[in-house]
């Protein structure tokens with residue numbers, strides 16, 4: 001089995017910003033404007049205590065004009081700050097949304113072009129979570145927490161400058177009384193937060209993946225009576241998440257040490273400042289400015305603790321998203337094809353000595369060789385588990401073989417760009433994918449987005465107009481993605497119409513085994529008969545009537561071609 005990279009549950013968070021920089025670089029202009037505006041807003045807020053101090057001085061000197069001036073300045077600073085802050089938030093939200101949009105688009109594009117084998121190796125809920133809710137969390141961090149984080153960082157720097165300017169002695173006392181216990185408490189919190197939050201995110205992803213898998217397999221679980229087994233597994237994962245979330249909460253409690261240190265520092269400064277004023281060594285205004293600025297500093301420190309928690313969660317989310325982008329970039333390489341070779345519109349599909357395994361050492365296909373000349377019509381038959389679906393996926397270029405090669409018109413599939421490949425070889429799986437919407441919208445899910453006229457043409461060609469007319473609202477009939485409204489056979493009819501619209505050189509149909517009523521089966525067979533004659537048709541056939549209609553057969557038995565010679569045509 002070729003090495004298929006699997007996404008890491010808790011990827012390393014070190015250097016996460018450096019790794020994210022290539023995605024941020026295109027938006028550096030708006031980020032710089034947003035940061036500058038935000039820092040200016042913070043600066044105006046930091047100037048408020050000095051203005052209050054100045055007002056106190058004016059009162060003490062009995063200068064009414066000075067007092068009015070101070071009040072006007074106070075009002076101007078508050079208004080200016082509000083305008084600057086809102087503008088900064090808007091810029092930041094805009095820059096952040098752009099970054100997140102780029103990340104989301106890159107993730108979706110990489111997933112869309114990732115080999116099927118890679119997608120199947122991941123837990124589906126995990127991929128979904130990384131590309132939806134974790135990106136949404138990141139967006140909300142950028143919109144709401146990042147502006148606060150910038151403001152807090154600004155306050156810490158500017159307010160410390162104000163404190164130093166007014167009294168370096170009091171600042172020294174503040175630093176000695178407050179900083180050591182506060183820093184210790186913060187480090188204690190951070191040490192725990194890193195692992196606790198990462199574990200919580202990983203457990204949350206596991207619960208989402210288990211839940212999604214359970215919902216997808218509901219029918220199977222119910223039919224096997226295995227719901228309790230699944231519920232037990234879900235309970236176990238849920239319990240782990242519960243414990244991880246509780247551990248995170250305990251870690252958050254560690255940050256209370258900072259509040260305690262603040263109370264002690266407040267009391268110390270008030271007593272010392274008061275004594276200095278009584279002794280005539282310091283004006284009242286200085287103590288007032290100091291106490292106000294100190295409050296601002298503490299509020300920022302409190303906010304910082306909460307924000308660091310958010311920052312930690314976002315770092316984990318960002319690391320998981322970058323892990324997805326890096327891993328998909330790695331698996332993506334080479335799958336785009338050289339694009340140099342001339343590829344014919346029609347040609348022989350040739351499989352040469354194919355080997356394939358899902359699990360190391362267990363070959364599902366061994367030395368399989370077969371030819372499907374242009375315009376040939378073949379059945380692919382064999383007992384359950386003999387490897388028919390796997391061979392079909394290799395023939396369609398959805399899996400890369402572990403050994404051997406598939407060529408179309410002489411060109412290895414690996415050298416054909418994916419877009420070109422899809423136009424030439426198309427696989428209709430047993431369970432055709434439908435999306436929530438109308439039948440028309442589902443039929444139009446092909447690269448050319450055909451109009452109604454072309455849809456009618458395709459339906460007419462395949463003899464499927466009576467089927468559409470028989471639906472409740474014709475082409476406007478609503479179908480749900482869970483497919484309750486369409487049978488497996490009808491979904492395959494949708495697949496066949498899409499195929500007629502794409503007009504591939506090779507059409508591979510993995511015939512639905514269950515739920516095909518005789519009328520739909522007849523419709524599928526008629527549609528297959530009416531597909532253009534120069535197209536090769538390969539049908540993984542389960543029904544004898546289908547096998548009888550096809551002039552050639554490739555038989556698989558335990559992963560080997562039992563007989564790849566064309567069978568004599570049947571009447």
Ligand SMILES: Nc1ncnc2c1ncn2[C@@H]1O[C@H](COP(=O)(O)OP(=O)(O)OP(=O)(O)O)[C@@H](O)[C@H]1O
Pocket residue numbers: 120358359364382383384385386387388389390391
């Ligand atoms: N994604 C997978 N991971 C691991 N093993 C797989 C996977 N898909 C198929 N297999 C195994 O590979 C073997 C061949 O499966 P495949 O679906 O190709 O057979 P098949 O002939 O199409 O069977 P059926 O007629 O029942 O659809 C089986 O043993 C199956 O269990």
